[in-house]
Amino acid sequence: MSLRFLTAGETHGPQLTAIIEGMPSNMTVDFEQLNNHLLRRQKGYGRGRRMQIETDTAQIVGGVRHGRTTGAPIALVVENKDWKHWTSIMNVEPIEGTDEEKRRVHRPRPGHADLNGGLKYNLKDLRNVLERSSARETAARVACGALARQLLEQFGIKIAGHVIRIGEIEAPPVGDISIDALIERTEQSSVRVVDEETEKKMEAYIDQIKKEGDSIGGIVECIVEGLPVGLGSHVQYDRKLDGRIAQGVMSINAFKGVEIGIGFEAGILRGSQVHDEIEHGENGYTRASNRLGGFEGGMTNGMPVVVRGVMKPIPTLYKPLRSVDIDTKEAFTAQVERSDACAVPAASVVMEHVVAWEIAKAFLEKFGGDSMEEIRANYENYLNQLAQY
Numbered sequence: 001m002s003l004r005f006l007t008a009g010e011t012h013g014p015q016l017t018a019i020i021e022g023m024p025s026n027m028t029v030d031f032e033q034l035n036n037h038l039l040r041r042q043k044g045y046g047r048g049r050r051m052q053i054e055t056d057t058a059q060i061v062g063g064v065r066h067g068r069t070t071g072a073p074i075a076l077v078v079e080n081k082d083w084k085h086w087t088s089i090m091n092v093e094p095i096e097g098t099d100e101e102k103r104r105v106h107r108p109r110p111g112h113a114d115l116n117g118g119l120k121y122n123l124k125d126l127r128n129v130l131e132r133s134s135a136r137e138t139a140a141r142v143a144c145g146a147l148a149r150q151l152l153e154q155f156g157i158k159i160a161g162h163v164i165r166i167g168e169i170e171a172p173p174v175g176d177i178s179i180d181a182l183i184e185r186t187e188q189s190s191v192r193v194v195d196e197e198t199e200k201k202m203e204a205y206i207d208q209i210k211k212e213g214d215s216i217g218g219i220v221e222c223i224v225e226g227l228p229v230g231l232g233s234h235v236q237y238d239r240k241l242d243g244r245i246a247q248g249v250m251s252i253n254a255f256k257g258v259e260i261g262i263g264f265e266a267g268i269l270r271g272s273q274v275h276d277e278i279e280h281g282e283n284g285y286t287r288a289s290n291r292l293g294g295f296e297g298g299m300t301n302g303m304p305v306v307v308r309g310v311m312k313p314i315p316t317l318y319k320p321l322r323s324v325d326i327d328t329k330e331a332f333t334a335q336v337e338r339s340d341a342c343a344v345p346a347a348s349v350v351m352e353h354v355v356a357w358e359i360a361k362a363f364l365e366k367f368g369g370d371s372m373e374e375i376r377a378n379y380e381n382y383l384n385q386l387a388q389y
C-alpha cells in the first residue's frame, strides 16, 4: 500500500484532522521536532493577527505507541485556538429573517475560492467554501509532511526551504553554502533569507505594501540533499517524481507555478548550457553541474533536488477590489477584517513538507517494507547494487 493521507477540518472549526496510511512500523517519532515545524509554518514577516492566536501543536491520537509507529494508520489533530471566537458563527445557521443572516458571506473575494466554490457546490453562504479553502489546512499538511521528513532523515536525507523573492525584492544567490548552514541561517530570518540586508529590505517592503492596503507574493525554493539515484520512474507518466512534486507544490494555496532546477530558463539556453555532464569517481556517478535540479527521466539522479514555486499575492485585500454580490448581483468593493499581507516565508515551510511527502512516498515505493528494519535492508541492498554497477 502506498503512502497516503487525507485531511479534514475548517479554518474556524474546532480542529484539523489528518489520517496517514502506509507509514512503516518502528519509526521513532520526534514529537518536539514535529511541533517545531508547525511553529515554523506560523512565523514569517507579514502574517496577520490569526497567527498570534494559534499555537499549533499536533496531537497524535492513533498509530503511535511508546514513541514509535506501529504500522497502523496514524491519526493526528491540530486544535484551532481561534475556534472559541467563532463558535456561534460556525454553529448557528444564518437563516433569512434572523439576526444571524447578517453573518452570511455573500460577497466573493477576487482571487479566492469563494465564487467558484459557491457556484460549484450550490452554496449561498460562501463561508462554507472559505472555511475549507483557507490555507489553515496547510497546518495539517505540514504535520503529515513532518513525519515523512523524519522517515527520510533516518536515511540521511535533508531538506531546506528558503525565500528567493518577495515582490520586487530578490535575495542574492545563496552560493555554495552547505545545506546545514542554509537551514541554520534561514531559521534566524523573519523572511527566511540568509542575507540580513535583504531581510531588512524585504521587511520594509512588506510594511509598505501593507500600509497601502495591498498584498504581495514571491518565489520560494526547496533543496533536498542525500537522495539515492532512481526514486520515481520513467516508465509511466504518473510515476515520474518531478511531475508528482510539481503537482504537490501547485496544490499549495496561492501557488501559480513550479520550476525544477533552472526551470523556465531551460527554454532560453542551448543544450550545451543546460545538460549536466556525467562524471565517475570514488562515490560512483556524479554530475559536473546541477542545472536540471536532480531529475532526468522522472527519476532522481543523485544530485540535490531543487524545486521552486511562485506564490501569487494574498487575495484578501484591505484595498478594495471590485466584485459582485451573489444576492443582488450588484457591484461592491470589499471590506476586510483581517488577513495576511504576505505569507511567502510560511509558504516556503509548507513547500518543504509537501516535497518531503512526495519524496517519502517514492522512497517507500522503491524500498517497500512494513517495518523500518525491512526498508533499511532493502535500501542497503540497493546501495550495494549501485556500487557494483
Ligand SMILES: Cc1cc2nc3c(=O)[nH]c(=O)nc-3n(C[C@H](O)[C@H](O)[C@H](O)COP(=O)(O)O)c2cc1C
Pocket (backbone or CB within 6 Å): 048, 111, 112, 113, 133, 134, 135, 138, 252, 253, 254, 255, 314, 315, 316, 338, 339, 340, 341, 343, 346, 347, 350
Ligand atoms: C501560508 C498561507 C497563508 C495564506 N493566508 C491567506 C490570507 O490570510 N488571506 C487570503 O485571502 N489568502 C491567504 N492565502 C491564500 C489563499 O489560501 C488562496 O489564495 C486561496 O485558497 C485560493 O486558492 P488559489 O490561490 O490556490 O487559487 C494563504 C496561503 C498560504 C499558503
Ligand SMILES: C=C(O[C@@H]1CC(C(=O)O)=C[C@@H](OP(=O)(O)O)[C@H]1O)C(=O)O
Pocket (backbone or CB within 6 Å): 011, 048, 050, 051, 054, 133, 134, 135, 136, 137, 139, 253, 338, 339, 340
Ligand atoms: C489560519 C491560517 O492562515 C489563514 C489562511 C487564510 C486563507 O484564506 O487562506 C486566511 C487567514 O485566516 P483568518 O481569516 O482566520 O485570519 C489566515 O490566517 C494558517 O495559516 O494557519
